[in-house]
Amino acid sequence: MSQVAANTVSLSWYEASARQRIDALVDAGSFSEFIGPELREISPHLSIFDLPEQFDDGIVVGRGRLDGTPVLIAAQEGRFMGGAFGEVHGAKLTGLLRAAHALKEDVLILFDTGGVRLQEANAGELAIAEIMRAVIEARRAGINVVGLIGGRAGCYGGGSLIAGTCSRLIISEQGRLSVSGPEVIETNRGIEEFDSRDRALVWRTMGGKHRYLIGAADVFVDDEALAFRRAAIDALKMHGRCDVAVLEAEQARLARRLQRFGEAEDAVEIWQTLGIGSPTDLPALPTGAFLRAANDRETADDAR
Amino acid sequence: MTLDEILASLFPNGRKLETTDTTIAGQAILPDGRPIHVLGVIKGQPLGVDEAITLAGRVIEIVKSGDRAPILILVDSASQRMSKRDELLGLSEYLSHLAKALLLAEAEGHRTIGLLYGGSAAGAFIATALAAATLVALPGAQPAVMDLPSMARVTKLSIDVLKAKAEATPVFAPGLDNMVLSGGIHVVWDETAPLAPQLAAVLQRPRGQDERSRLGAERGGRRKAAEIADRVIALAAAAHGRAQHG
């Protein structure tokens, strides 16, 4: 019999390190790491650039229990190289997802990433592709792959594409989900189209509230490890499929989004279309009031 | 090779393809008379929400048709479209959706082959070429994550320094050879020979696992990925075993 010991640590998800997040997420003391820092499996490529290495290459993978249920977990460290995917970093997640498929265990991915690590860009890009394929193969075997987004680095670039393959996404207000980062858009399109230093603009375009409202994320939680834990426990009770019907539903869902919001110039217009009373006040709302206001949001149930 | 030359060389037995400013779609006939679906992003254009959903819709229709015919994905693109509108609408979901549709097609019995004949970068590369079960390329193809000048800006190193470092390792710099060495591209076709038989040869390969990291290790461009992934699998299995029997 497994003993369920809920952790009671109160912790800001945004501020916490990858290891702190795992500790606060899983049942107390249940986590064991694969290829831990003591094995010093560092990136073989950073030294070419005379850059500091981290013993876990910025990702912690392992196995723990969530509310008594075994689960495989990966947590990215957004402060090390922006949580970016390099060769070792990516391969740890690929291995974890392949293991999930083989062992029939669900997976939690704690995203905190700027995307591909440029110093090992080719390896990182391929890791993203391998991970996406491994997610889909695991999901087709009935495995839940749940993404948690609320870290400092957000979930950008290839990380956002992996998130798009997950069966369910949990996001906090601080979480950002986007392919191109604000600076990239500004560089390519000019500051008139996107002022990357206008943080309110960044958040209402890419942040957790907007993503939840358009159905890009399924659950909106406070920036609090316990809130992520509760949402993750619920998410693992779902049974996500990944078949033609689901993709057809997603196709309809995404087409509908373009139809409804494709002409919008700004998130506020989208929120207005969603029937939100005073859309400009939305960013300032605390969680409870926001969730009430978000009642008529777009959802992605069975369409992800 | 131009797209027309490529198509002529690939499908001498006939093809019915429609192109727009950014995409191509249709069917062609293989030398053995069987049909093959053709889809793609062309003319070096970026891939945004509109293109991605169109292509994904095609793939889903193909899967629903149940014909199990192979799908060739032609790729000559820029990167994802870097715009406020695309991100506002959730570009990541659209790109993932396209990639998922291709991965699903393979799983549902369609062979998926990517043919990189021009450029491609970042999110567009992941959502198209890299979502195919097998990726081949033509000489002159230019896969990239980011171009060197942009990379120089981000890494705060000069282009000359980056070029010098690129001599020492295939791991970061753009280019076909590096992507081949890293295992991302299965084979580079011979453009002086007819392409149809080369395509047939790829289609004859047995269906299988994702072998890119193994190729990367064999070719020396990505030595650690396969080993690390395998070790994680073994450790997870051991932990699982201990929990079952412990």
Next chain:
Amino acid sequence: MSDWGMQKAALGERLAAGRQHAKGKVVPTPSLGAFLKAVIRSGDRVCLEGDNQKQADILASALASLEPGDVRDLHMVQSGVVLSAHLDIFEKGIARRLDFSYSGPQSARIARMLFGGKIELGAVHTYLELFARYFIDLTPNVALIAAVSADKDGNLYTGPNTEDTPTVVEATSYKNGVVVAQVTEIVDKVPRVDIPGDLVHFVVEANRPFYVEPLFTRDPAAITETQILTAMLAIKGIYAPYGVRRLNHGIGFNTAAIELLLPTYGEKLGLKGKVCTHFALNPHPTMIPAIESGWVEQIHCFGSEVGMEDYVAARSDVFFTGPDGSLRSNRAFCQTAGLYACDMFIGSTLQIDLEGHSSTVTTSRIAGFGGAPNMGSDPRGRRHPSEPWLKAGAEAAPGTNAALRRGRKLVVQIGETFGERNTPLFVERLDALELARKLDLDLAPVMVYSDDVTHIVTEEGIANLLMCRSKDEREQAIRGVAGYTDIGRARDAKLVEQLRQRGVIQRPEDLGIDPLDADRNLLAARSIKDLMLASGGLYRPPSRFRNW
């Protein structure tokens, strides 16, 4: 017989010339250049309003776009050299001489122009000192000021950012100078009269608000564990034993950490109501949790802070507000309050030398002083007693007659031993000396003189300089909290240990503080969002500080 009305007559001429370009008191924006040319004369002393917060930016640009052929050799007397237009005026030769107080964002360019001889420097002042000179020997001929709104008679409403305006207008208008105000809009009736229309000669409708820098906003997300440790040391080792109720905080993350520790750590120490009840302070957003939990009785402000307007208006029990509900700030009064009615100043600095002089100057930047040297000095004219003032006086001169003994203002420098890019806080020789040598200045720009500073707080501990009895003790007390800097490593370990035994130096463990307890969870708010929520949505942070 002398003519005793020459200044009034000259003023009349200028006003008449100005009226050629105005309708009543209102100058249309397109005529602004011609208007300025008409009312300003070469060689004038001009006060262009602007400090570390609000800026008469439209008037600054208009002045900078004049031609030196028309107006030249101005003597600028102004609180802040902050906008690039402020220096363009010198670059173009419109102005030659400068007396100022603060130059924050232009600190590097102003240094270059001083080295290049483009500017003839009078002196760098504290705010209060420059204001004083407006009434003695630097009285402006023309003042170009900023307000929120005006009526057609020239009555001005400054909104929460009154700041320097009353002082500048008082000095200029009553001494026969011309006062020109830029306002966002002209209205039928102003919400409250901050400046009477009699004193204002011309008004320019800018159609947009004057620029204000949110200088006093510190994002709690950027506060480090080490800064929290220094804050814990200050609260337990200085605020508590001296019972500091009336004080001023500088800007910086260390003092922001103190503000955010009051409702948590301060509460745990039982200090509520015993410290930090009255402030001379801008409306720091990081004060919100302490105000909301009832720590603070009263705050008088130098200026406002961007985004805090509605919060301040809703907390008139704490802040000074007008009948219209909005904050009334006044830099001159608040600086005076900070000097005479506060028992402590605590702030960060960039460099401290072995005697305890501190400076924010580096060899390539002249940031000016602002108000810190005024707040961070012991007022010799003070006569009213208070517990902290008397206690500090007794520590400085224990053997003297208590009834004849001056008290001492607590002047505390707080910081980490290493700053950004690992630059040490403690140095053998201030960069200010090198700067003074290069510019041939009589005085090195020192922010707080060593004989004013009473305590230095770093993560290594607190040095109480009041209790040092010799130059040598003082040096070792400073070395003793200088951590792993070159200064710190060159300490006389034995003497430092003796100072510690005497309580001159206090380590975290001497105060019962475990450095490992210095955790961000102690902060009453860990993000700007937390501050906004703590304010009940009344605080509206500027976009650049948001992550939602």
Next chain:
Amino acid sequence: MEKLSFRLAAPRSAGGTRAQAIVGVVASGNLEVLLERSLPPDICTIDIATAAHGFGMVWDAVVRDFAARRSAGGLRISINDGGARPDTVALRLAQGVRKIEEPER
């Protein structure tokens, strides 16, 4: 990167029974400290890879103070440093010892 190594006499050995602990992350101004209980109880080794060059004297002072003041005996300590200030280094080292001394669950 600059590499530094120290082998220090440690007057007090680390408490607890955990085999290893890790604190911190490698980022600008931050560092990670990996502690492994694998040495004789009166010895502490510290291996440093740092992005900030030329601070050997400061590191020397920081790690000697650490070994003298904290219970560092028996610990093999490895540091990856992104240019942290000495106070941050001292704090992480102390946090590391506290972590390896935590009771095992």
